[in-house]
Amino acid sequence: MRDFFREENGEIVPVDESVLIDFQDGDIVEGEVVRIDKDEVLVDIGYKSEGLIPANELTIRKGADPKDVVELGQRLEALVLQKEDADGRLILSAKRAAFERAWNKIEEAYREQRNVEGPVIEVVKGGLILDIGLRGFLPASLVDIRRVRNLEEYLGRRLECKVIELNRSRNNVVLSRRAVLEEERKEERERILNSLNEGDIVKGTVSNLVDFGAFVDLDGIDGLIHISELSWNHVDHPSEVVQVGEEVEVKVLEVDRERERISLGLKQTRKDPWQEVVERVNVGDVIHGRVTKLVSFGAFVEVAEGVEGLIHISELAEHHVETPDEIVRSGDEVDARVIDVDPRRRRLSLSLRPKREEREERRREERRREEREERRPRESGLRTGAFDALKDLDLEER
Structure with a gap:
């Protein structure tokens, strides 16, 4: 700057008036960094005094140290905030100049559907802030195809994004x-969709859990295991069966190529406990189990893991039963007789009543016992009367 200005009567005046640049507030000027302080940066723009850029006008990054942003001798653009403040200083803003330049580029990228790129400079509630010449907001739900649990791990990383608003x-x-990721994976998704067929057994990684099921990443496209397809047993929440990050082997139940949806099943790759019971149990067999639940019409008994049979209230006892808890309690161990097996409807009917033949034999035995009881007093009476008659005889006189 001293090549173009000189001091005269305590004031800085140009050596040649023609070299004095002309600008107004709001103009963008270019200059060279000549000093870096903790709170400000001085820039020579060819004016009678250096331009001052306050630290908070240097970059969109909050709390950044000026020494980490610029270096001596670096040329940069700045927007004129005040040609002269109360102290006669020229106040500039580098971040606003960058904002103006960046905004034009971003508008162009938005119109032409081109991607923009920048580092993650801040983690905020609900997402990330990227430096793309200005502060761009990346919502957490749009950071990745799958849900991101820890946004902090993205801090400092350069990300390529689309401007959507x-x-x-x-x-x-x-x-x-x-x-951007979905666009990159579009061809891969199409390849996977075309290669999958119903009935295929494939491997994948659990990517997300929701109340109605589990999503599985099949190397680029997610398939859904509905909660009813997770286990042969009743499941209240998918976390009872699988966890995020777990590798699973699943069966392809349906492929909707038009809607790009894949339905998967986990239980189909595992042994069906009901089938095992059907193969080893016959009507008339006595099977051991545990009472799991009482209902108004009977009691449910678990006879194998995931397999329950019903003892209807009429099969709890030979006599009339008002409520099941008159006979059994939840948690009781029982030996029940199998009275029906319905493989199609997956129903197992049980009974605590004895077999019909056993009941009839018991009744016959009870009748025989009653008859013996009835005969016993009469026979006893006859024997007593005979002895009494003999006693009255005078055997000595004869």
Whole structure:
């Protein structure tokens, strides 16, 4: 700057008036960094005094040290905030100049559907902030194809995103990395969809759990295991069966190529406990089990893991039963007789009543016992009367 200005009567004046640049507030000027302090940076733009860039006007990164942003001798652009403040200083803003330049580029990228790229500079509630010349907001749900649990691990990483929302009046830019990833995987998804067939057994990784099931990543496309297809047993929540990150072997139940949806089954790759019971149990067999639940019409008994049979209230006892808890309690161990097996409907009917032949034999035995009881008093009476008669005889006189 001293090549173009000289001091005269305590003031800095140009050696040649023609070299004095002309600008107004709001103009973008270019200069060279000549000093870096903790709170400000001085820039020579060819004016009578250096331009001052306050630290908070240097970059969109909050709390950044000026020494980490610029270096001596570096040329940069800055927007004129005040040609002269109360102290006669020229106040500049590098971040606003970058914002103006970046906004034009972002608008162009948005119109032409081109991607933008920048480092993650901040983790905020609900997402990430990227430096794309201005602050671009990347919602957490759009960071990846799968849900991201720890956003902090993205801090400092450069991400390529699509601009999906733009509002200059509110300085609002919304980004999506997921859109970029999905575009990259489109061909891969099509290949996977075309290669899958119903009945195939494939391997994948559990990517997410929801109340209605588990999503499994099949190397680029997610398939859904509905909660009813996770286990042969009743499942209240998918976390009872699988965890995120777990490798699983699943069966392809349905492929909807038009809607790009894949239905999977986990229980189909595991032994059906009901089938095992059907293969080893016959009507008339006595089977051991544990009472799991009482209902108004009977009691459910678990006879194998995941397999329950029903003892109807009429089969709990030979006599009339008002409520099942008159005979059994939840948790009781019982030996029940199999009275029906319905493989198609997956129903097993049990009974605590003895077999019909046993009941009839018991009744016959009871009748025989009753008859013996009835005969006993009469026979006893006859024997007593005979002895009494003999006693009255005078055997000595004869």
